[in-house]
Amino acid sequence: MQHDASVDVALCAHALNEKSAYLAALLKRVAQHDARAFEALYRASAPSLFGLALRVTRNAEAAEDVVQDGFLKIWRFAGSYDARMSSPSTWMSTIVKNQALDYLRRNAYSGVYVEELDARVAMADDDAGLAQQFSLDAERLSIYLGRLAPIQRQAIALAYFRGQSQSEIAHTLDAPIGTVKTWISRGLESLRIMIDGRHAPHHGGSCRVAE
Numbered sequence: 001m002q003h004d005a006s007v008d009v010a011l012c013a014h015a016l017n018e019k020s021a022y023l024a025a026l027l028k029r030v031a032q033h034d035a036r037a038f039e040a041l042y043r044a045s046a047p048s049l050f051g052l053a054l055r056v057t058r059n060a061e062a063a064e065d066v067v068q069d070g071f072l073k074i075w076r077f078a079g080s081y082d083a084r085m086s087s088p089s090t091w092m093s094t095i096v097k098n099q100a101l102d103y104l105r106r107n108a109y110s111g112v113y114v115e116e117l118d119a120r121v122a123m124a125d126d127d128a129g130l131a132q133q134f135s136l137d138a139e140r141l142s143i144y145l146g147r148l149a150p151i152q153r154q155a156i157a158l159a160y161f162r163g164q165s166q167s168e169i170a171h172t173l174d175a176p177i178g179t180v181k182t183w184i185s186r187g188l189e190s191l192r193i194m195i196d197g198r199h200a201p202h203h204g205g206s207c208r209v210a211e
């Protein structure tokens with residue numbers, strides 16, 4: 001059973017733009033010490049930031065503390081957010097990830113070896129939202145996705161835009177889970193290569209994402 005990812009990618013482009021604009025507007029109000037905006041920002045962002053903290057600390061109680069400390073910093077430094085440098089989600093994720101690493105350092109890595117710590121951070125980065133992971137706006141993300149092999153694009157769209165697990169993607173695409181992992185990892189690596197500038201999109205190029 002094949003799944004056409006073009007709809008997912010098109011909808012994602014619009015959704016990412018709207019979400020980023022919403023979060024940026026909230027951060028602007030938080031910078032003016034608007035408590036209601038801060039509450040709205042927390043509701044919109046805390047679940048994903050908790051997931052990030054949990055992947056690094058692997059401790060739910062520690063992750064909760066990390067997120068709370070992270071939001072205190074977000075409250076204090078919201079005025080320093082610059083939309084030209086990163087998306088709101090990327091900016092907040094960086095704060096929370098740094099808080100999680102500080103927690104591990106304060107607790108002598110909580111029994112975590114340096115190599116394992118590096119692996120945790122890498123995993124947290126890989127599991128982050130696609131646009132957040134690459135610090136891209138929706139239009140650029142759609143262009144880059146359109147340059148992937150169709151099956152890689154489908155697997156990535158199902159993983160990041162529909163939130164399917166690798167086993168669910170394997171069922172949807174009627175493929176072994178190992179093959180799905182390969183499609184996703186190779187697709188992400190291709191995106192990294194393009195974003196590094198070696199295959200930058202042409203100005204005015206097509207945003208068509210389906211074959």
